[in-house]
Amino acid sequence: MKIYKKGADASYTLGVFPTIELLKNQPDLVKRVVVHSSIEKNKGYPLIKELCEKHHIAIDVHDATIKKLSPKGNCYAIGVFHVYEKNLEEGNHVVLVNPMDMGNMGTIMRTMLGFGIKDLAIVRPAVDIYDPKVVRASMGAIFSLRVKYYESFEDYHNEYGHHEIYPFMLKGAKNIHKVKPTGNYSLIFGNESSGLDDSFLNYGQSVFIPHTELIDSLNLSQSLGIGLYHFTSAQFENKEVLR
Amino acid sequence: MKIYKKGADASYTLGVFPTIELLKNQPDLVKRVVVHSSIEKNKGYPLIKELCEKHHIAIDVHDATIKKLSPKGNCYAIGVFHVYEKNLEEGNHVVLVNPMDMGNMGTIMRTMLGFGIKDLAIVRPAVDIYDPKVVRASMGAIFSLRVKYYESFEDYHNEYGHHEIYPFMLKGAKNIHKVKPTGNYSLIFGNESSGLDDSFLNYGQSVFIPHTELIDSLNLSQSLGIGLYHFTSAQFENKEVLR
Numbered sequence: 001m002k003i004y005k006k007g008a009d010a011s012y013t014l015g016v017f018p019t020i021e022l023l024k025n026q027p028d029l030v031k032r033v034v035v036h037s038s039i040e041k042n043k044g045y046p047l048i049k050e051l052c053e054k055h056h057i058a059i060d061v062h063d064a065t066i067k068k069l070s071p072k073g074n075c076y077a078i079g080v081f082h083v084y085e086k087n088l089e090e091g092n093h094v095v096l097v098n099p100m101d102m103g104n105m106g107t108i109m110r111t112m113l114g115f116g117i118k119d120l121a122i123v124r125p126a127v128d129i130y131d132p133k134v135v136r137a138s139m140g141a142i143f144s145l146r147v148k149y150y151e152s153f154e155d156y157h158n159e160y161g162h163h164e165i166y167p168f169m170l171k172g173a174k175n176i177h178k179v180k181p182t183g184n185y186s187l188i189f190g191n192e193s194s195g196l197d198d199s200f201l202n203y204g205q206s207v208f209i210p211h212t213e214l215i216d217s218l219n220l221s222q223s224l225g226i227g228l229y230h231f232t233s234a235q236f237e238n239k240e241v242l243r
Numbered sequence: 244m245k246i247y248k249k250g251a252d253a254s255y256t257l258g259v260f261p262t263i264e265l266l267k268n269q270p271d272l273v274k275r276v277v278v279h280s281s282i283e284k285n286k287g288y289p290l291i292k293e294l295c296e297k298h299h300i301a302i303d304v305h306d307a308t309i310k311k312l313s314p315k316g317n318c319y320a321i322g323v324f325h326v327y328e329k330n331l332e333e334g335n336h337v338v339l340v341n342p343m344d345m346g347n348m349g350t351i352m353r354t355m356l357g358f359g360i361k362d363l364a365i366v367r368p369a370v371d372i373y374d375p376k377v378v379r380a381s382m383g384a385i386f387s388l389r390v391k392y393y394e395s396f397e398d399y400h401n402e403y404g405h406h407e408i409y410p411f412m413l414k415g416a417k418n419i420h421k422v423k424p425t426g427n428y429s430l431i432f433g434n435e436s437s438g439l440d441d442s443f444l445n446y447g448q449s450v451f452i453p454h455t456e457l458i459d460s461l462n463l464s465q466s467l468g469i470g471l472y473h474f475t476s477a478q479f480e481n482k483e484v485l486r
Contacts, residue, residue: 215357222354
């Protein structure tokens, strides 16, 4: 296994927890699992063994591979998987236009899963979601989402223009507090530094998240968390306990 | 100037933007400003000069100091300031119990400022907010907040037990959607990995942010962003434009 490079046809999870998420959610894509010889004590290992056995996936004990792919140590399992792309399904979507930060991307995936939105469109140029840093930051959430890249927002809009489109912008026309979705919606967020350009004022209902003038803007993952909390509230507001 | 160590009586901003925030908001605490010889072209420099002149603060051109404190480059100004602690004021508070992540802490400070909450209590053990990494991540927001450390939550509670206390917990007794504050409140958040322990169920009205069972929990800064968005909504929901 080589260190991942953008465009490679296989990538890998780093660590026991994301490897379990991979095996649980995308077993058909797994090429093999590599573990460190000291994994025996790890309490996640029985589950890795069980899932690999169930899906006829080989487990190799190979410390040198682990060390090569995760030089900082503290990694006991690696799941090698085929890079894949899935078509989105009808339902609510998040659309990220030109996201560039790997750590952010992972957090965003996890937050989406937390609010039950499983379809993510990404408009290029954008971060490579199969980079092991994104996979790690997502804590495996990536394996429960459908993610599709588009060359332009127009391309996405041609497929999903029938959705309620909500671009999140500092110049947004409506206060998010005053907006409630009535059908399937797509929440659109721009790049970490520059946001969405003014052309997005022409799509659907642009919204802003009000805040004080003491900061320039909320950061992307905060805006997304707040946006999802607000837009999914009908689904969660009557829940009496978390679990 | 030495590289900052926890407990030192002076720390410093790294970069033009946070240095300006320091000079604008806490000029009395500034010991001096150090700039790189190539700062002349930087468009923030005239404002730094103006603020230093106004407050009689010396500007030293000293590339070696900049290089020592910011070895990665890309830093043109450093503001050296006395480490300070301020008493909290009456009003709404955020209380962080045992926060440990420097980057998170900076983001949290910025988000607080964005929602107009300027008082932050931190229960030790905790990250050192004067670490230049926190100052940088806060993008200078730290200089607009009042931050006070407490040795225990009891110590904070002895001072502010008359507030409405809302501990954010996975086991929280009430869905956040069902909770509205009626007076001054304190929002309590636990450590990044372990959250708040069960003893916090005994304080005020514990709340949970509902999410799917597909993730273990939202991360600390997401929870805080959502919590602030929700609790401050009365103040922002009628704003017609962001700026």
